[in-house]
Amino acid sequence: MGIFDRDISEVRELLGQIASKRGYKAWRPGEINPWPGGKGNLHIPASDTSVELGPPELPSILMTLITDNPGSIQDGLVSLMGPNIDDLAGRKAPLAKIIFIEASGIAEEDLWDFYLGVNLARLDVSLWGCMTRASSGMRREWCRISRDAVKKGMSIAHIGAGEIACAKRLPPVRAVEMAALTGSKEDVSAFAEVAFRVDRVASALCKLSKEILHDCETCRFSDLCSAHPDLRRLRESRREGAG
């Protein structure tokens, strides 16, 4: 299950470059105080909002990257490149949120269902004073943090801990890590290319998993499946299965 391994390497490299230029903050398990749960991720009106991350008018990238490579994910780690919520009070900022997941024992044919399940599990993250909205295909995330939550000291670490706890409820998940960027538009947009590729891989995976007949000649993912070893293998096994 190395389907996103190339993307993980690329994202790590980009994160390293940005961290070396701008510095970073990191929280390990045990360093994050618990934050109270919300009541179902309610809308927060602008008049109650202090901080907005990734609103529709600013760049926003959301990526979930899965691997079965043991030890490649630092379980429970939340890292941030850019200002934290208290530094952004009264402002809007772009957002990139990257969730790394290590999971084991997932058959190739179940990979799409797992990927989808992980993304849907994220929707259960409900933190007091925080509204999160994910766009179609989970490509963007828009987050509002209320004035009250900022006053009480809400941090990206709390958002990360919520994400990690939710993903870890899924049985095959062994480790979860989250990296966030809230700095410049350029920093966030640097991930656009890899995010686009991840989205294409996920869409191809979905198509291979859901469709019975595969007409590769007309498929818009044909180039991707031919170039990507895991997708190519999955495509071959599907073809054999279809006779």
Place this chain on the structure above:
Amino acid sequence: MNTSRESASRPVLLFCGKGGVGKTTLSAMTIQLLCGRGDRRILAVDADPAMGLALTLGIWPERSLDDVLSDENALKGGRDEVSAALDYEISGCIKESGNVSFIALGRPEAQGCFCAVNHLLKKAIEKLSLAFDAVVIDAEAGVEQINRRVFDAVSHLFVVTDPTKKGAMVADTILSLSRRTIRSDYCALIVNRLKVGDEISSDTAAGFDSWCRIPEDSGIRFFDLHGGEPLFLTRTSAAASIASYLGDLKLI
């Protein structure tokens, strides 16, 4: 931790009736009057494809619910994915101005029925109303949205009519239909645009929990003709009448 807004029971006010009776103006006045208490967050819903409430309040959303449905990239995937993306798209349709958060049905361009966009409107009201202290909905003229159960439950159903027989007939039809299609705690008749000498039969108000009369107001006619700041509406004599009535109902 909790906020009062999450736990409070909130008024959901629906204005409906025949076209041209003043629903939109009364909705706008009510929104302004509710805002007069500065600590209240109001969700204003323009459920009329004519989008008159947007014009009256001077709030123009960049995106309507109909735009969401017209955007083939907005709601893709299976049921759960679409459900998740719906929250994003609905929040993206809200235009915020002070304490008012405004959302509009939009003007469906495609031919055919409005079922899909009305269903989206219903979802939007369900999902958003919990986050606000009050919700004011300006419905489409006539009975279509009432009949199609677009508004599942409201606290106050205000059926607006003018002194005409036709207006009274539509009001009566809405009342009858609403008994089957809307769960409402309180149903009131508002007889708007009354001129000196207009007689209203007490039968007109039969079946309603209460009714109120709003006199014809030259200030509103001036506003309709020339436009102006929405706050102007609250200074009219009609606004004084509706304010008094809403006060009696403990809404302001």
